[in-house]
Amino acid sequence: MAAPAQCPTPPAARLYPETADIETSSAQYARRFSGPAGAWLLAVQERLALALILRDQPDTILDVGGGHGQLARPLAAAGRTVTVLGSEPGCSALIEDDLMAGRLAFETGNVIALPFADQAFDTAISFRLLTHCARWPELIAELTRVARRAVVLDYPARRSVNCLAGLLFAAKKKYEGDTRTFRPFSHGEVADAMRQAGFVPAGRRAQFFWPMVLHRALKRPRLSRALEAPPRLLGLTRLFGSPIIARFERQEPA
Secondary structure: OOOOOOOOOOOHHHHOOOOOHHHHOOHHHHHHHOHHHHHHHHHHHHHHHHHHHOOOOOOEEEEEOOOOOOOHHHHHHOOOEEEEEEOOHHHHHHHHHHHHOOOOEEEEOEOOEOOOOOOOEEEEEEOOOHHHOOOHHHHHHHHHHHEEEEEEEEEOEOOOHHHHHHHHHHHHHHHHOOOOOOOOEOHHHHHHHHHHOOEEEEEEEEEEOOOHHHHHHHOOHHHHHHHHHHHHHOOHHHHHOEEEEEEEEEOOOO
């Protein structure tokens, strides 16, 4: 079946100051997670993320920059009403079948000026966006504004092998080809931005001890599982793992 025609639209970069989700919603980006190794990486993310997102059984979820579908699809399959926000209509390409089937909804808009009312959703999530967003405090402010109960997001941890990001970047780019620079975060700076908006930490999980690019290069999920098992059992993944998936909840007035 032919792909649905897209209406002409001005490039999002001319409309909005932050459009990092355009790349992460692309078919080229999705190829990073192709094959058995990619499926294993996504399965680890899905298991940890859904445990935090669904902790309080939210009915409505906003996935900001989630055109990659990596969490929107399983959340919809779990019976949640999920709206994906993308910077341009083309960000919906990877989830088009779900949109046509009515399993997901999609809106176009500015990720740092979301086109939704205050507390319009039970939970707001954002994955693979914060690290590439130069105006990340504004992204956090918007996620907390539209979330009634919780915000769940991911970020690369500064206290991890990401402290060697500058040394590893050249090798990572050589393997991936289209690697972008990214900003690692300390847990404290993300938590501080959340507290300013009235949200407090309510759970944190580290996905991997070893860099994800290593697992993609190995292309052997069984070996990757074996490599990840010792640091996880020893508590090293909890202390030094990355990326982080973190949940924050709205703090009720005393």
